[in-house]
Structure formats: C-alpha cells, structure tokens
Amino acid sequence: MTVRTSRVVTRSGAREVNRIPGIRYSRPLSLMIASIAIAITACSGTNPSAVVLSRPQPSHLSPQGATTGFFSGFVRNDKNACTFAAEGATPFCLLALENTTSTFANLGIGEVTVKGTEALVTVIGTLCVTQAGSTNCTTNNNLRIGQPDAGGHQSFATLYKAAVKGIAISKGAVPCERIKSEWYVSLAT
Numbered sequence: 001m002t003v004r005t006s007r008v009v010t011r012s013g014a015r016e017v018n019r020i021p022g023i024r025y026s027r028p029l030s031l032m033i034a035s036i037a038i039a040i041t042a043c044s045g046t047n048p049s050a051v052v053l054s055r056p057q058p059s060h061l062s063p064q065g066a067t068t069g070f071f072s073g074f075v076r077n078d079k080n081a082c083t084f085a086a087e088g089a090t091p092f093c094l095l096a097l098e099n100t101t102s103t104f105a106n107l108g109i110g111e112v113t114v115k116g117t118e119a120l121v122t123v124i125g126t127l128c129v130t131q132a133g134s135t136n137c138t139t140n141n142n143l144r145i146g147q148p149d150a151g152g153h154q155s156f157a158t159l160y161k162a163a164v165k166g167i168a169i170s171k172g173a174v175p176c177e178r179i180k181s182e183w184y185v186s187l188a189t
Helices: 029-039 063-075 079-084 087-099 156-164
Strands: 004-010 013-019 100-115 118-131 134-140 174-179 182-185
Touching: 063 079, 063 100, 063 118, 063 174, 063 182, 079 087, 087 100, 100 156, 118 156, 156 174
Parallel strands: none
Antiparallel strands: 004 013, 100 118, 118 134, 118 174, 174 182
C-alpha cells in the first residue's frame, strides 16, 4: 500500500499527515477516532445486576470478541486490529494506527444487543487517544450505555444508525456487523 504525505491546515495550524492515494477522506481522521472514543464516553449510573462485565478473548465469533480484538490490538498499535474492522474501514483503521497512540485501561464488555446481523456492544474502561500532540480520554463504567431501553424511548435501529455514523454523543455503544458469519466493528468512515 502506498502512503503519501499531505499538508493539512487545521484550526491548530498546519501539519503533515499520511494519506492513502485513491481514498476519499470525507472526515478528518480525528473524527473517526473521536467517534470511537465518544462511543464509550463517560456516563455514570447504576449497574443493574442483570448485566455482568465480561472480558472475552479477541475473535470474530461474537460482537464482543470483535470489539475486544479491535481495541486490544489498537492500543498495541498492532495492524491486526484492523482485521476486526468492517471491510470498508480498513484503510482508515490503518491510517489511525499510524497517526495515533492510545491506551485502554480496564477494557471490558457490558451489555450487548444483537438484532440479526447488527449489534451494539457497550465498552467499559478508560480509553485515551493521542493525536498531533493532543490527548483525549473518556471513561465509561455504565454497563448499559448506548443500549435500547425497555421503555422504547431509544430503539435499537436509531441507536445503531447513530453509532455507525459516529454520532453516538454521550450515549454510545460500539456498532458491530456480521459479514459471512463473522463479526466486525463498524467504524465511521
């Protein structure tokens, strides 16, 4: 894969970034990373005993495994993390790995809702992402954040659509999709 360096001017000034030729960058890389971070944004609340914190092994067998595989690889700056991203997001994932560093303390999985080939996975822990010298951290301890509620105020379809678009502001879970019987994280591109 060929990567070219381009000069980008942002509010904080000009900087150089690596870009993959032929890929249309409709959103800055920082928005993609921010959408992941926002998906696990801090919200405190009670943790009902019906939902149990889990720490699944990375795999494509479940949405929980795909989410764990993506984040555990991402913080190690391991390009294999991108094998857990849905097909169209791989170039953005590789670029994010190249241009950021991150840590994830106490990574765990809370509630998971699956509807057909789509899933919402609540991620627990503290994610810190550093890009262009700026570090942003988010913490989530609420096992149910971003999940549909019993009262029907937030439907699965509405929450999933917002999460895929990276609009999961203050109420977000990581969106996953099943492709050919394997689960992947759906990143905003």
